[in-house]
Amino acid sequence: MNFFRLLPGASLIALSAPAALHAQDITTEIRQDISRLLTLQVLTHIGELQETLGNAFQKNLYVDTYRSIVLSGKECLQPEVTACPAAAILANKQLHRYGGDFEGQDVIASIRTELDTYDLSRSTYQRELDLVRKRLREHYLPILKARELAKERRLLQINATRPEVTVLPNGIQYEIEPGNQDIRDISRATSETGITFYTRITRDVQFDALPESIRQIADQLPKASSWTFYIPCETEQAAEEAGRHAALDMAARRKERMQQLIPDHMQNARPAPDPDITPSPKERNPLLRLKVWKDTPEYPATVRPDAIETVI
Known part of the structure; x- marks a missing residue:
């Protein structure tokens, strides 16, 4: 049983059911x-x-x-x-x-x-x-992926109505368990993708390894004993793109500053080309549900076993 099925409300449980209503797609x-x-x-x-x-x-x-x-x-x-x-x-x-x-x-x-x-x-x-x-x-796989996307969007719509869930302007939804930990001190994470067909993995993790979209909003997050995020693919892609632009801007400013500091006769006649860091097109990833926490005696880890459920 996956995380999504454990959310309150029969309507969320129904999201995991076979898509009989989509039989006309077949x-x-x-x-x-x-x-x-x-x-x-x-x-x-x-x-x-x-x-x-x-x-x-x-x-x-x-x-x-x-x-x-x-x-x-x-x-x-x-x-x-x-x-x-x-x-x-x-x-x-x-x-x-x-x-x-x-x-x-x-x-x-x-x-x-x-x-x-x-x-x-x-x-x-x-x-x-x-x-x-x-x-x-x-x-058949493209049809299943389209169905999963529709279920993701429906899940986010329903999830946004739950009082314990906070919806951020960038599209991330999150909920917390009370505590006084800072998210930068986390040591464990359980990630799950998919609704009908899902993968769940728990592992040791540090803050720097979290998705870019989470690291960019860290200052907005309250202290807690755990944080559970719902991260749409588009939100993470936008955050990664913003991070790339910031890196390019920083590199350009550093290059400009170096040129100002180094005399003309010491600079290379032919400047090295800027590295091509344009990302290759990626297949759309499913919605990511990510729970993170610092594993301590006060908040021991209680997680479900890892699971990988293939579609075909």
Whole structure:
């Protein structure tokens, strides 16, 4: 479960749900590729379990458990208590990632048809799986990214209405936990990106390693025991651009000052060209949620495990 799901209010939780309302974005070809991907994932998983468990593995029980969850269209809240937890966990992942974009009946029919011949075609299936993933990365991934962007904007809108959240003119939102620490003294940070598909990492960090947009507003931030920031990509890009312009301006002023101090005959006949620090175009990054604090006995770290959830 990610940070965004822990925010108060059912409307924020709904932001993490499968985007069934966007099903019109999906072409027939994409829908078929998703169904094929899920089928191959299930068959591969069954093959792995058969190798590990041998005769103790009951593939029909696996398929029945998987079928009941996928056709329900809802993630199972307690996969560990089902007849086959391994099948329930995979079904949950697939519904979370692709719910609303595939027909469960098509997937079940394909699994039933190929269940007994999978072992004979394992290498062929692996090659097919790679090709399907490649097509989905090309045609489906842009749709998922557009959906994530819409969810980000909605989340920021809702978040801005919460009384404990402060919204800054540059677009950053933040909230604090009471305390008397200065943000320049932080030692730990948990960063999370994404809403439906998210990555969460906790690490040691110093103030100088924080995003440029945070360092630029440090003087505006109150003392606290922790700070949680919501940083839109555009805000960080603007801060980085401002930082680059400031660096160029400082370099130009330093060069001008040096020219004033050094006699003409000691200056190079041909001045060295200014370094090209124009950044390369970057892919848009997702919304960053960043919690930072100084890890002390008075404020011990209690964080969730790191997580990386890929899309395809």
